[in-house]
Amino acid sequence: MHPSLRPFLSLCLLCCLASSSCLSGAAPPKALVAPIVYDTSTSLYAVSPLGGPPFDRALLLNLDSSNLWKDCMDPLISLSTLQAVLYGSAICNSASVQTSLITGDPGYVSGCTGLPTPICSNNSCSVFVSGSSSSSPNGVLWTGTISLLSTDGAHSGPLVSVPMFAFACSDDILLNAQGALPSNAVGAAGLSRAALALPTQLARKLSIQRRFAYCLPRSSIPGNGILFFGRSPYVFPPAGDISNHLRYTPLVFNPQEADSYFVGVKYVSVNKVQLPINSTLLQLTNNPSIIINGEPAVVGGTSISSTIRYTQLESSIYDALAREFTAAATGMGLSPVGAEGVFETCFDASAAQTSGSGYAVPEITLTFQGGQGASWTFTSSNSVAVVGDGKHICLAFQRLDKFQIRSIVLGTYQQQDALLVFDIANSMLGFVPDLAGLGSHCSNFPFSTSH
Template identity: 35%
Template sequence: MSPPLYPLFFFFLLLLLSPSFSAFLAPVRQDQKTSLYTLSVYLKTPLQPTNLFLDLGASFSWVDCTQNYTSTTYHSIPCNSSLCNSLDKLACSNCFDAPGPGCSNDSCALFPENSATRKVLLAQALVDTLALPLTDGRNPGRLGLVREFVLSCSKTPLLKGFPKGTTGLAGLGRSNFSLPAQLSSIYSIPYVFALCLSGSPSAPGVAFFGTGGPYYFLPEIDLSKSLIYTPLILNPVGSTLITYYLHPSDEYFIGVTSIKVNGKALELNQTLLTVDQNGSGGTKISTVAPYTVLHASVYKALTEAFVNESAALNLTVTDPVKPFSVCYSAEDVLETRMGPAVPTVDLVMQSEDVFWRIFGANSMVRIARKEVDVWCLGFVDGGAKARASIVLGGHQMVDNLVQFDVGSRRLGFSSSVLAHSTTCANFNFTANNNLDL
């Protein structure tokens, strides 16, 4: 009996509809168990829906190839090819060291890493087909294909700690082979992407690739108009386990110059707020950290100021709940449109007029279980030896539009979109197949 023709017809239809220029999007979902985020794409031929752990600082994407990797369009990368040389590979592989589909003893090798567990391995590099929905900033449209997408194989153990259902990692770092970089290169679109993370257990947020806007959210609000910009700072030293000589970090850093609680500046060691020649210090943005992680001295100053300012609101600290140290009984905390009514936290950038304001919805975490019902300050003590003094984590980015304009070396941020009467869960994912893209 002959196999049905529908999947084959659908694939060739996609080939005909692939544009020469457009922007892309992908749904982004939060895993409620780990508080980490996944990016949904299509991979392989025939196209298969694939959920990947979203790593904002990873140099390239990788997938688990040990679970029957099957595709008619993948191929390995010859070790002495120009593509392999451009990957900054450290080794060539053989099938024993780095197994993968169609593996040969002349395969370019990469080192996929799990930055959450700090594990890395040697694995085959490969090329395959990737697809994402096109967008006009208002709706998703037809799928656009990337026929020569470079990624790496991996093995199942490297998925440890990732959200359930993920089969790999989407690397969005500032490298030549990250997901946004390859979309930019292949389609000749701007090297820019934006994230709007949703904390909803049911409705996804969204990632936009290749467009600086518009970004429309219900009810017809273009959040690109709310962005404030600050320079992206280059950290001269990479912090991954496999660091290339004289290769700067692919992670995203910004220049926070001070922190304010209720408008009052904290007394901080200013050297901690800048990146030194060894790559230490400064402020990094990360989706690997569920909550913002602070150098011990910064954490101490923030929590003390927050407790003092909260006392004026008649809030009294109660028993802490790990990993947090400052918590308040939920029945004592008023709730507003911007979340719990608590002191604001401002991350001030290059001038007093440029600051990322963190309202209660992003500064506090609700913990309700058994006989405990508290709001806790959602910042974590990273210790006195923290490499980055501030690691701005996922919880602080929920319902905030954050744009990474790598081409222009700047970061755009909106602060909480709740102030604009919308949320990151309000993007309209209803497909519009009539989009002229």
């Protein structure tokens, strides 16, 4: 468990045991929340533990994962409070199913042998744990009880238990992959559109809206971010409820990645100068020269990531951005210094003017499909990174390699201190680009431990 979450969760659980609000029979809330923590060693974000064992460890915040999954083998979890999901059941049929596992039949394809374990049980339902693709490791579905904090949008409230919540048990294959999970995390909190991801299961079980929101804490500011489920105000002191600052753009459906989140970017600009970009790159199109599962690959477009740190751009888009950003930055008195570490476009920081909001650098704007005002402007806190012991500032965008099929992947560095609302039911993305511009931060949400 992340050190900053341990005392917080322990106190909440103790209070829960003494409160009827902890019981599943209590009136369901309209919204739930969980703290989000930034992990400096991996640049990933972790969601706080979701109750007692086996959900008492942090989980990776993952927009693409199709379920909640965790390592159940190290240490071996107790099955006494869990119920196996059987192959052919309604829950199993709603998942990305690979096969049925039959214990003790060594001749069964993809079967398992020996005594039942969390990852091998008679007639159990085998699923993909980290996504909906066959390249994902396998896990076995179980149901158990998770707990999240209720909220009125302004404060966190009592814990609410959610019984019979389906999740996947896996071994430690992903835990052993370097950089795959935040430090001390033991699985992932899947937030995709899939039927067994958290947003859809919580909406169905608690009759809350099928939507969630998150606000990623800035890595340079102490404190937790926040993950919301359901509909509520979004109160961040001293700005208050920032719901009226939300801008909306449609979520775009990609049939080959139906559970993931895509948006339509119309154009990219630097200081209001529109970049010369091939508009086809910004759309999802079929490419018959690339075959995925027997079908032409759907390429291009813009996806949203919760695990990639810096926004990645198709090569020609990156070149156009770097060229215009450098020209504008040079006009502001900055001196280019070439590449630095993982960044291609950097400048001498000593010549850059500073203000309360950071360095004075050109503004980068993504303009989305949708109504007026559906644009996202990145100021210096989200557009440049300080490197080289503070000597250089670099354009915090990276070039996609030639084997990637996306044109833009929106990274978490650009999402820091922004509120993103994923309205799955209405297929819309709402966003407040910069809480700092409203005088607040994602870490300002008043989590309470008095309940």
